[in-house]
Amino acid sequence: MRRIALVGLLASAALNYACADAPEGPRPNVILISADTLRADHVGANGYHRETSLTIDALAARGVNFTSAYSHAPNTAPSHTSILTSLYPSVHGVLQHGQVPDENLVTLPEALSEAGYQTGAFTQLNGRTFEPGFDTWHYIESATQNGKGLGELDMVTDWVGERTAPWFVFLHSYDVHLPYAPEPEYVDMWAGDYEGPLSPNITRKLVDRINGESDDGETLEVAARDLQFIVDMYDAELRRLDDIYGRLFARLEEMGEWDNTIIVFLADHGEEFGEHGKYGRHTYTLNEELLRVPLVIAGPGVPAGQTIDAAVRMVDVAPTILGLVGVENPQYFMGESLAPIWDGEERAPRQVLAERGTENVQRTLIHAGFKYMDDGRLFDLTADKWGTVDIAADNPDIVERMATSLADWLGDFQALAAVVHTDGEVHLSEEDERRLRALGYLQ
Numbered sequence: 328m329r330r331i332a333l334v335g336l337l338a339s340a341a342l343n344y345a346c347a348d349a350p351e352g353p354r355p356n357v358i359l360i361s362a363d364t365l366r367a368d369h370v371g372a373n374g375y376h377r378e379t380s381l382t383i384d385a386l387a388a389r390g391v392n393f394t395s396a397y398s399h400a401p402n403t404a405p406s407h408t409s410i411l412t413s414l415y416p417s418v419h420g421v422l423q424h425g426q427v428p429d430e431n432l433v434t435l436p437e438a439l440s441e442a443g444y445q446t447g448a449f450t451q452l453n454g455r456t457f458e459p460g461f462d463t464w465h466y467i468e469s470a471t472q473n474g475k476g477l478g479e480l481d482m483v484t485d486w487v488g489e490r491t492a493p494w495f496v497f498l499h500s501y502d503v504h505l506p507y508a509p510e511p512e513y514v515d516m517w518a519g520d521y522e523g524p525l526s527p528n529i530t531r532k533l534v535d536r537i538n539g540e541s542d543d544g545e546t547l548e549v550a551a552r553d554l555q556f557i558v559d560m561y562d563a564e565l566r567r568l569d570d571i572y573g574r575l576f577a578r579l580e581e582m583g584e585w586d587n588t589i590i591v592f593l594a595d596h597g598e599e600f601g602e603h604g605k606y607g608r609h610t611y612t613l614n615e616e617l618l619r620v621p622l623v624i625a626g627p628g629v630p631a632g633q634t635i636d637a638a639v640r641m642v643d644v645a646p647t648i649l650g651l652v653g654v655e656n657p658q659y660f661m662g663e664s665l666a667p668i669w670d671g672e673e674r675a676p677r678q679v680l681a682e683r684g685t686e687n688v689q690r691t692l693i694h695a696g697f698k699y700m701d702d703g704r705l706f707d708l709t710a711d712k713w714g715t716v717d718i719a720a721d722n723p724d725i726v727e728r729m730a731t732s733l734a735d736w737l738g739d740f741q742a743l744a745a746v747v748h749t750d751g752e753v754h755l756s757e758e759d760e761r762r763l764r765a766l767g768y769l770q
């Protein structure tokens with residue numbers, strides 16, 4: 328239980344921070360936006376060569392942009408649960424759609440609710456994993472032919488307009504998730520010259536064939552330009568989504584809701600585009616292209632125009648938000664506020680953990696530029712960005728040190744999981760199952 332006591336201490340340190348940073352006057356509103364499946368490196372503010380994300384880039388300019396933010400799982404349910412509970416996946420135990428967090432947990436929306444916030448989720452998450460934590464929960468129906476795209480977000484701004492207290496909005500959508508089937512005006516932005524054979528409807532079935540993983544055993548050989556076309560369609564979906572964010576932000580500004588609102592933009596995991604040989608896939612590895620996600624925080628109490636390259640974690644998001652609005656962290660939060668980093672008062676690199684799988688869980692620990700995998704591999708991320716060259720054999724001391732750190736963490740995980748682990752029951756309606764099938768999750 329050693330580290331759990333430490334977690335408590337860190338939480339109170341974070342709170343002290345929070346109160347120093349918390350603005351005077353009415354508590355700020357909070358909007359937490361998750362672009363499911365968005366890789367960090369496809370965002371312009373992180374150096375991408377295309378104008379995929381003008382709205383997000385402008386947000387980064389008026390806040391703090393974290394260029395090395397890590398998710399804790401390469402798939403939707405565990406990763407979002409870690410964001411909203413500040414617990415690692417094997418601690419909260421929510422590993423698939425339809426499972427819900429343990430009822431003894433106080434989640435981010437519940438902590439805000441207890442502090443007087445009105446809380447609303449607007450999401451395409453299936454199985455209502457977080458419905459119990461929010462005052463209201465709206466499933467966002469797709470506005471496009473491809474079964475997942477956002478339309479205009481009047482439901483969000485209408486709800487905000489009716490609030491009588493500070494509000495918290497969680498907005499999540501599958502726009503950049505498969506299938507990549509953007510509207511024609513966005514297809515032409517980067518692939519106007521492409522003549523086939525692929526069409527602008529990149530489906531799970533298609534990438535399975537290209538990856539040699541098709542259920543029917545069929546494979547599809549494609550050229551380099553075709554693989555680039557897959558990426559083009561992903562980027563086109565991102566640009567369309569970013570345009571929707573732009574209109575949402577403009578509307579909030581018109582309503583006078585913008586200046587006193589903290590905006591947090593992030594994603595739950597990335598997507599594979601050939602770094603380790605596969606395309607259009609997530610869930611199956613702990614590789615960098617799946618764990619590195621965007622993280623931008625802007626608004627009251629956040630300095631403008633900072634870029635932070637130090638590794639930070641999705642479990643740090645909820646403590647940061649609570650710190651900014653002056654609310655104490657709930658008992659079991661494992662993350663820490665990011666404010667000491669942007670204030671220049673924290674220099675030591677944070678340890679980042681990620682996990683995948685339900686049985687025979689695989690884990691990785693990332694610290695000070697090194698990435699240790701629990702199968703014994705070691706990568707130097709400063710020289711090998713995607714983690715493709717195993718240097719374990721030449722660095723037994725680093726391997727031993729990181730293996731020991733990981734084992735320490737796991738002892739803490741088990742102790743906490745004994746208290747706050749989900750019962751594992753799956754709550755999925757027929758409608759939830761239909762939507763999951765459309766995204767390629769259920770056969």
Ligand SMILES: [Zn+2]
Binds near residue numbers: 363404595596
């Ligand atoms: Zn996801």
